[in-house]
Amino acid sequence: MAKLIGSPFNLLPRLALSLTRSLSTIDTTPVNLADHPPSPSPSPLPCIENSPLNVANHPSSTCIHRPQKLADHTSSSSIDFQKRPSTPPSSSSYMATTPQKATTSSPSPIDKYPSSTSSSIGINEYSPSSCIDFDVYPSTPSSNIGPLDLKNGEALFSGMSSKELLRSLINLSLVAYEPFVDAGIRLMKSPSLLENPIFRQLGLPIIKKTLYDHFCAGEDMEEARGTLERLWGVGLRGVLDYGLEDAEDDLGCDENLDQFLKTVEMASFLPPSSVSFACVKITAICPLSLLERVSDLLRWEHKDPTLRLPWKRDTLPILSPSSPVYHTPNKPESLSQTEEARLNLAHERLEKLCKKCNEFSSPLLIDAEYTTVQPAIDYLSNYASIMFNKDENALVYGTIQAYLKDAKERLVMVLGEAEKRGISVGFKLVRGAYISREVALARSLGAPSPINPSIQATHGVYDSCASLMLENIVKGRASVVLATHNLESGKAAVAKAEELGLSRENPRLQFAQLKGMADTLSFGLKQAGFQVCKYLPYGPLDKVIPYLLRRAEENRGMLSSSATDRLLMG
Numbered sequence: 175m176a177k178l179i180g181s182p183f184n185l186l187p188r189l190a191l192s193l194t195r196s197l198s199t200i201d202t203t204p205v206n207l208a209d210h211p212p213s214p215s216p217s218p219l220p221c222i223e224n225s226p227l228n229v230a231n232h233p234s235s236t237c238i239h240r241p242q243k244l245a246d247h248t249s250s251s252s253i254d255f256q257k258r259p260s261t262p263p264s265s266s267s268y269m270a271t272t273p274q275k276a277t278t279s280s281p282s283p284i285d286k287y288p289s290s291t292s293s294s295i296g297i298n299e300y301s302p303s304s305c306i307d308f309d310v311y312p313s314t315p316s317s318n319i320g321p322l323d324l325k326n327g328e329a330l331f332s333g334m335s336s337k338e339l340l341r342s343l344i345n346l347s348l349v350a351y352e353p354f355v356d357a358g359i360r361l362m363k364s365p366s367l368l369e370n371p372i373f374r375q376l377g378l379p380i381i382k383k384t385l386y387d388h389f390c391a392g393e394d395m396e397e398a399r400g401t402l403e404r405l406w407g408v409g410l411r412g413v414l415d416y417g418l419e420d421a422e423d424d425l426g427c428d429e430n431l432d433q434f435l436k437t438v439e440m441a442s443f444l445p446p447s448s449v450s451f452a453c454v455k456i457t458a459i460c461p462l463s464l465l466e467r468v469s470d471l472l473r474w475e476h477k478d479p480t481l482r483l484p485w486k487r488d489t490l491p492i493l494s495p496s497s498p499v500y501h502t503p504n505k506p507e508s509l510s511q512t513e514e515a516r517l518n519l520a521h522e523r524l525e526k527l528c529k530k531c532n533e534f535s536s537p538l539l540i541d542a543e544y545t546t547v548q549p550a551i552d553y554l555s556n557y558a559s560i561m562f563n564k565d566e567n568a569l570v571y572g573t574i575q576a577y578l579k580d581a582k583e584r585l586v587m588v589l590g591e592a593e594k595r596g597i598s599v600g601f602k603l604v605r606g607a608y609i610s611r612e613v614a615l616a617r618s619l620g621a622p623s624p625i626n627p628s629i630q631a632t633h634g635v636y637d638s639c640a641s642l643m644l645e646n647i648v649k650g651r652a653s654v655v656l657a658t659h660n661l662e663s664g665k666a667a668v669a670k671a672e673e674l675g676l677s678r679e680n681p682r683l684q685f686a687q688l689k690g691m692a693d694t695l696s697f698g699l700k701q702a703g704f705q706v707c708k709y710l711p712y713g714p715l716d717k718v719i720p721y722l723l724r725r726a727e728e729n730r731g732m733l734s735s736s737a738t739d740r741l742l743m744g
Contacts, residue, residue: 322668322702346690348385368716382715389690390417390718391710395440398712401689406448409700410708413451413539413686414441417713418458424519430458431523435530442534450684450707451571451655452531453539456551459527460520464513468550470506473499485514487521490556490597491587492549496580500621501546524554528562532569537600539655542573544608545624546615556588559599567682568600568653576636577606577625585639589646599646600653602686603639605632605660637666644670644683653682657709659692664699678703 348354367373391401391414402412414437421427434454441449457465475481476493493499509517531538540555542548555572562569574585585601592599609625616623626632640663646652656667664685676683684705687696700706711718 322665322698344384346388378715386715386718389688389711391689391712393712393714393718395437395712398710399440399444401710401712402444402448405708405710406445408697410696410706411448411450412710413453413707414449415453415709415711417711417718418455419717420455420457420462421459422463423461424516427459427461427520427523431527434459434527438527438530438534438536441536449536450686450705451539452527452536453541453709454524454527455541455543456520456524456554457543457547459523460550460554461516462547464516464520465547465550467506467509467513468517468553469547470502471509472549472553473502474505477502478505485509485517486553487557488560489553490559490591490599491584492552492556494580494583494587496583498545498580498616498621498624500616500619503619520554521557524558525561528558528570532562537569537571537653539571539602540573541602542575542604542606544611544615545578560597563598563600566598566650568598571600571602571653571655573602573604574639575604575606576639577609577632579624579626582635582639582642585642589642589652593646593649593651596651598651598653600655601643602655602657603636603643604657605636633660633663636660637663640667641670644674644676647676647680647682648674655684655686655707657686659687659695661692661695664695668699668702668704679705681705 361367391398391412398414402414405412416433416437418430418433421430434452438452441452471481471483472492475483476497477499528538538558540551540558543551552572555570559568559570559572572588574581576582588599591597606625612625613623626635636658640654640656643652643654643656644667647654656663658664658667667685671678671683684707685696685699686707686709687693689708689710696706696708
């Protein structure tokens with residue numbers, strides 16, 4: 175065991191020496207917000223500066239132009255939050271230890287909020303008139319925004335204190351050390367250990383104060399709120415991602431939906447530009463077994479177009495000629511009446527969530543998952559897109575996984591059909607998180623892997639899909655979230671956006687990274703004027719840590735990519 179954990183801790187003297195050299199050049203003096211008044215310029219474009227608390231980094235014009243129904247907030251009396259601030263919080267870092275429960279003596283419950291006609295809650299700050307419509311964005315980037323710089327560590331991490339840099343550097347060094355990750359995965363896969371009282375008393379608090387606080391936003395909505403406000407303080411936005419497991423039955427789906435709805439409601443009481451998206455896992459609001467049944471039938475319909483699916487609603491292309499169908503070797507039975515009724519319940523849950531997101535002006539990201547259920551997920555998300563993406567501003571975003579061989583082909587088909595029908599589409603573009611699972615399943619069925627043959631091939635597909643989405647943004651009917659930790663993909667997207675003359679402030683183009691990962695890219699893009707958000711997993715420690723360890727197991731390359739962050743931090 176000493177050999178297992180010795181190497182990363184042997185790094186500490188070198189880390190401390192490196193930090194001493196670098197931190198001597200970083201100004202960590204607290205910034206007084208009074209020194210940073212809002213820009214008097216009439217221009218709607220934000221003025222991006224290096225100061226981590228520059229109020230100009232957070233103009234109200236960055237929010238998406240959708241009607242906000244403040245009067246309706248009184249319907250959520252079960253949540254108790256203070257009024258969201260109109261200026262960034264005084265703390266300049268989002269990497270500080272996850273906050274504890276709010277201790278204010280007299281919080282203002284939602285049911286005490288005045289109606290939208292009252293000026294006491296700062297209606298002028300949050301009304302639609304303070305947002306900017308997409309049509310007024312210039313066709314070329316603003317001249318007061320600098321180039322993308324991913325080499326100046328002093329400028330990139332100027333918003334972090336010495337303590338935060340040291341903690342981040344240690345955590346990133348640990349998760350880049352594969353034997354440490356292997357040991358953590360083995361430990362957390364042991365049910366007996368997780369239930370051991372001694373481990374829960376001594377081991378879990380250590381995890382909470384180290385890796386959990388680095389990669390997660392908190393154990394509940396209040397803690398996540400504090401993390402998100404610190405993110406906003408350094409010019410980044412957040413995507414609140416509650417760590418829910420796959421639902422096994424409709425009762426579990428209903429409980430999960432309630433949590434998603436509360437998350438959307440909570441976000442409305444945060445600074446108006448601090449939350450970029452809500453997100454949902456379809457496997458959390460539709461039983462996994464039903465998604466598998468629906469996916470089998472959709473695959474068989476792809477094989478045999480004469481198959482009639484009476485329950486099927488309007489949708490966009492789901493499978494392409496090259497999509498894998500080995501999951502369904504035989505014709506499946508039709509859905510029973512009970513299964514059809516349960517599928518309708520899943521539609522109703524997703525529709526209810528979309529309506530809540532529309533009410534609170536929060537676009538919804540629908541996560542992609544494994545290929546056994548992805549056809550059903552795409553079916554549900556496509557139908558929601560048709561129902562709710564009524565104008566050029568997409569409310570519902572599906573997800574494209576670039577590591578799949580058919581990713582580009584399916585994207586082209588959806589974009590083509592959407593253009594013909596005049597439907598706006600939104601996509602989050604990722605590489606993918608289930609490589610081990612997909613390869614093992616295909617091998618067990620004697621089928622070719624659905625995954626690209628090399629990481630270089632996946633990089634190529636990702637960049638090609640990103641370029642295609644940017645071109646469709648110019649056409650006015652598409653939106654994209656480029657979720658990547660890859661510096662080269664970030665540079666390529668920036669270059670393509672410049673080539674197309676896309677404004678860096680255009681909210682239809684956003685970048686995303688996980689909290690605690692690829693901060694070099696996040697801060698670099700933010701300082702160059704692009705809109706950047708961080709995925710913020712939150713939830714009880716024993717529920718979220720297994721989720722993160724599964725991500726670690728599937729994405730070792732992602733963890734080792736923290737080398738750039740560690741280099742620039744040091």
